[in-house]
Amino acid sequence: MRDPYLSIVIPLLNEEESIPELYDRLTQTLEAYSRTYEIIIIDDGSRDRSFELLKRYHQEDPRLKVIRFRRNFGQTAAFAAGFRLAQGEWIITMDADLQNDPADIPTLIAKAEEGYDIVSGWRVNRQDKFLSRRLPSMIANRMISNVTGVHLHDYGCSLKVYHRDVVKEIRLYGEMHRFIPALASRMGVRVAEVPVNHHARKYGKSKYGISRTIRVFLDLMTVRFLLSFDTRPIHVFGTLGLLTTGLGILIGLYLTFVKLFLGQNIGERPLLMLAVLLVMVGIQFISTGLLAEVLARTYYEAQDKPIYVVRETLGDDETAATPPLAVGGRP
Ligand code: UDP
Ligand code: MG
Numbered sequence: 001m002r003d004p005y006l007s008i009v010i011p012l013l014n015e016e017e018s019i020p021e022l023y024d025r026l027t028q029t030l031e032a033y034s035r036t037y038e039i040i041i042i043d044d045g046s047r048d049r050s051f052e053l054l055k056r057y058h059q060e061d062p063r064l065k066v067i068r069f070r071r072n073f074g075q076t077a078a079f080a081a082g083f084r085l086a087q088g089e090w091i092i093t094m095d096a097d098l099q100n101d102p103a104d105i106p107t108l109i110a111k112a113e114e115g116y117d118i119v120s121g122w123r124v125n126r127q128d129k130f131l132s133r134r135l136p137s138m139i140a141n142r143m144i145s146n147v148t149g150v151h152l153h154d155y156g157c158s159l160k161v162y163h164r165d166v167v168k169e170i171r172l173y174g175e176m177h178r179f180i181p182a183l184a185s186r187m188g189v190r191v192a193e194v195p196v197n198h199h200a201r202k203y204g205k206s207k208y209g210i211s212r213t214i215r216v217f218l219d220l221m222t223v224r225f226l227l228s229f230d231t232r233p234i235h236v237f238g239t240l241g242l243l244t245t246g247l248g249i250l251i252g253l254y255l256t257f258v259k260l261f262l263g264q265n266i267g268e269r270p271l272l273m274l275a276v277l278l279v280m281v282g283i284q285f286i287s288t289g290l291l292a293e294v295l296a297r298t299y300y301e302a303q304d305k306p307i308y309v310v311r312e313t314l315g316d317d318e319t320a321a322t323p324p325l326a327v328g329g330r331p
C-alpha cells in the first residue's frame with residue numbers, strides 16, 4: 001500500500017472563511033477513517049488572507065501541503081498542479097467552499113476499492129440555482145455523456161476519486177477538468193458513480209457565471225475530437241474534404257456537359273458558384289487535416305510543459321515546483 005494512501009486535492013480561490021471548517025471536517029473524517037493521507041490545497045492566486053491561513057495550518061500539520069500560484073490560473077491548472085504533487089494511491093478532488101462533504105470520501109473510496117479507476121460523485125440533491133446552474137448542467141451532462149460515450153449524471157461535481165495512474169497520465173488544458181472521466185476513457189478506465197451530499201455555498205460567492213456554459217460546449221467539441229481523432233486528424237478532415245471536393249467536381253462535370261453538349265449558357269447559374277465553393281472548401285479541409293497531422297506529431301513528441309507557474313510549495317517534495325529539466329537533466 002502506498003504511503004500516503006489518499007491524496008486530497010483542493011483548488012482554492014479566495015475562500016478564507018471556509019478554510020477553518022474545511023480543514024476541521026476533513027481532518028475529522030480522515031482521522032476516523034484511519035488511512036494515511038495528505039491534503040494538497042492549491043491557492044489559485046487568492047487575494048484575501050487564504051494563503052496566510054493555509055500557511056499556519058501547514059505549520060501545525062505537515063499532512064497539509066500548499067501550492068501557491070503566482071496568479072489566478074483557474075481550477076483546471078490547480079488540479080493539474082495538485083495531481084503532479086500527489087503521492088497517494090487514490091487522488092480525491094473536491095471544492096474548498098464546503099459545497100462538497102468530506103464525509104463522503106470513505107464511501108467513494110470503498111467504491112473505488114471494488115475495482116474502479118474513477119468514482120464520480122453525483123450531487124443528487126444539488127443546492128444551486130435552477131435556471132443558471134442546474135438546468136445548463138443537466139443539458140451539459142446529457143450532451144457530454146452522449147458525445148463521449150461515458151455516461152455520468154454529474155460531470156460538474158468536483159468530488160471524485162481517481163486512481164493515481166489515471167491522473168498521472170492525463171494532460172489538462174483550458175477548463176478541461178470536468179472532462180477527466182471522458183478523457184480517461186481512452187485509457188480504458190472503469191468508471192462508477194456514487195450519490196454524494198451537496199450543500200449551498202455558506203461563505204463567499206461562486207467564481208463562475210452563466211458564461212461557463214459556452215466554454216463547456218466548446219470544450220466538449222475539443223474532447224470529442226481528441227477522443228476520436230487526435231492521432232489521425234486527416235481521417236476527419238480528409239473525409240470531409242474528399243466528400244466536398246468530390247461533390248464539387250461532379251457538379252462541375254455536369255455543368256461542362258450542359259455547356260459543351262447542350263450548348264446552354266452556364267455563366268449565370270448558381271450551381272457554378274456552388275461547384276467552385278465546394279472544391280475550394282474541400283481543399284481547405286484537406287490542408288487543415290494535413291496541418292493537424294503535423295501538429296499531432298509535435299504534440300505527442302514535445303516535452304511536457306506545465307500549464308502553470310508555481311510561486312512556492314509548502315511541504316513539497318520538489319515535484320510540483322520543478323520546471324521540466326533542461327537538456328542533460330539532473331546529475
Ligand atoms: N476555484 C479556483 N480557481 C478559480 C475558480 C474557482 O481554485 O479560478 C475554486 C474555488 O475556490 C472552489 C472551487 O474551485 O474551491 C469551485 O469553485 P466555485 O465554488 O466558485 O464553483 P461552483 O461550485 O459555483 O461551480
Ligand atoms: Mg462551489
